[in-house]
Amino acid sequence: MPMVTVSISPLQAADIRAAVDNGSYASSSEVVREALRMWDAARKLDGYHEEMFDQGRAPRSGRCVADMFADHEAEHRRTA
Template sequence: MKATNMRTLTISLTPHQASMLENAVESGGYASNSEIVRDALRLWEQREEVRQMELARLKKAYDEGMASGEGRSVTADTLLAELKAEARKRG
């Protein structure tokens, strides 16, 4: 990334977080604190993307369930018997 594309922000860290950053730079794992923060943000972006995909999957499953028709009341014993019968059919 070009330096002209960078934006400077001020962030607050706990002493432990600041120490972790310093140690990572001093040990050579990262070139700078900024590099660590950018790496952490990339991981956060990936996690958020996965979270959005999971929410979309759950919404789709919910919508499909709602569109599948009226539900029914069933006791735990009846449900268990039905599941066992289904498992026997599959082998």
Template structure:
């Protein structure tokens, strides 16, 4: 598997972001500024993957709910009584 060569990009950061980046390198937590940015991008990619998984889970739950049949209106007092009865039945 052939890997692509690293590319150089120009990015703009706030003074606070630059200071944190330099602190991370100076503390020894990272070897270079590029390593900090690559790690940040990996974390962003993970967050995006989790977000997409959650969206898909919500879509499935919505579809299951829609397929479960006609809904009904219920007031809070009735709902609470039904939930308590279900708990007493062991459900």
């Protein structure tokens, strides 16, 4: 698997550590991979909404990746 180095804020690092420490994720890499999957899904969904909006068939979603991740985390906590 390719290695990529990124910079994150201390708060983001603490949140990732907390997610691993509380057992929600097995590793920090797992947290980041899931966030990237959600980002990719949001980009694809947004592209779909833009296309539909341009065709006059649907409103823009107005949701960002952070909203999707927060929803996912809340669902994960409910089912844990």
